[in-house]
Amino acid sequence: MPSITLAESKLVLTAVGKDRPGIVATVSGVLARFHANIIKTRASTIFSNLFVMIMIVDAKHATIKEADLINILKRSCDGIGLALAVESGKSYKCGKQIIVFDLDGTLIEQEIIEELAKAAGAYEEVRQITALAMNGKMEFHEALKARVRLLKGLPVSRLEEIRCSISILPSVVDLVHQLKEIGFIVGIVTGGFDFVADYVGKMVGADYVFSNKLVTFGGTLTGEVTGEMIGPEAKLKAIKKIAEERGIGLNSCVAVGDGANDLFMIENVGLGVGFRPKLIVKEKASAVINTDDLKVLLALIGCIDLKKDVVNRI
Amino acid sequence: MVFPMPDKYLVIITVGPDRSGLIAEITSVIADFDFNIEDMDQVVMHGVFILSLLINISHAVESLEKLRKKLKYLCHELGLEVAFYYTGGK
Numbered sequence: 001m002p003s004i005t006l007a008e009s010k011l012v013l014t015a016v017g018k019d020r021p022g023i024v025a026t027v028s029g030v031l032a033r034f035h036a037n038i039i040k041t042r043a044s045t046i047f048s049n050l051f052v053m054i055m056i057v058d059a060k061h062a063t064i065k066e067a068d069l070i071n072i073l074k075r076s077c078d079g080i081g082l083a084l085a086v087e088s089g090k091s092y093k094c095g096k097q098i099i100v101f102d103l104d105g106t107l108i109e110q111e112i113i114e115e116l117a118k119a120a121g122a123y124e125e126v127r128q129i130t131a132l133a134m135n136g137k138m139e140f141h142e143a144l145k146a147r148v149r150l151l152k153g154l155p156v157s158r159l160e161e162i163r164c165s166i167s168i169l170p171s172v173v174d175l176v177h178q179l180k181e182i183g184f185i186v187g188i189v190t191g192g193f194d195f196v197a198d199y200v201g202k203m204v205g206a207d208y209v210f211s212n213k214l215v216t217f218g219g220t221l222t223g224e225v226t227g228e229m230i231g232p233e234a235k236l237k238a239i240k241k242i243a244e245e246r247g248i249g250l251n252s253c254v255a256v257g258d259g260a261n262d263l264f265m266i267e268n269v270g271l272g273v274g275f276r277p278k279l280i281v282k283e284k285a286s287a288v289i290n291t292d293d294l295k296v297l298l299a300l301i302g303c304i305d306l307k308k309d310v311v312n313r314i
Numbered sequence: 315m316v317f318p319m320p321d322k323y324l325v326i327i328t329v330g331p332d333r334s335g336l337i338a339e340i341t342s343v344i345a346d347f348d349f350n351i352e353d354m355d356q357v358v359m360h361g362v363f364i365l366s367l368l369i370n371i372s373h374a375v376e377s378l379e380k381l382r383k384k385l386k387y388l389c390h391e392l393g394l395e396v397a398f399y400y401t402g403g404k
Binding site: 019020021022023024025026028029031032033035036037038039040041042043044045053061 | 332350
């Protein structure tokens, strides 16, 4: 009999969350209900209160489609505050080397365009367009142009004030530091603007920053925007650019984001992570994190010894 | 000064023919007792299911015998052999 191999048909589940009774029962309960077989499990409490569980699952004889099984698993995990990543065996095994983050709402608290709108006195209109775009009800590039148009006449000096007021999520600097320490290439991809993106990139030590530029004339904004981060595929293109430059495959890329404009990259890289995601992203991302504890992200993308422990035995 | 009592643990090992649903059955019993699994290792070798669990039983050591009975019965039903090992500390 051949030894167990991580064939493409097998799924690797990584579940991470605050340790409490019932986690294994919940996840294995869903799998049992639909006749998916667990081939291997390694689970442990790490960092004193974080429970990490990696399962290799054979869904060959499952009674429902794989995509439906994954969605039910995601919902069950979400219900008990557990972050979950589901990958094909092939994708899991190749490991991850590049990680890119969305900016607004992911690395920083604010939506910068809304801060600009406040300064320009057009907050309500801009906020409504943002909400439409984030929930996938309006094309992102149209929404971007429409919002920037409302900023026309805003003095450039106000941009500096806004840059000073942004708050990078407290754990982000640490996280990026740790990611780089274990050899990750870190990128920021945003449809937002360079005056913030470059600053955040420098603060956290990102290797790549892709963003747009607000057009200025005579010390005020003209209401136009230029740059390559326009259109639904822009973020994915940016990732491809990084991957090509480094000679790394898309399967080894992780994309982290929260809104509809992140969907395209989230769905097309090795591991797409919805970080405190909007509903549309939650449904489609192969990994979902609903806490702002970024240690969970580290564990979810396999950057803890536990994964090495499992990989060694595959 | 009060020293916290060290946690008490139970190690369970089960072996038997594999089929889907074994982990769900076993861990749901443990969850019903509100005991926490702190470490778990499971593998299927040549069609044989092998599971080991480290369970923190500190919060209700008195239900240990009840848990043991329940699991013994369940494993018998599932066609699994089971062994328990009680450890004071970790």
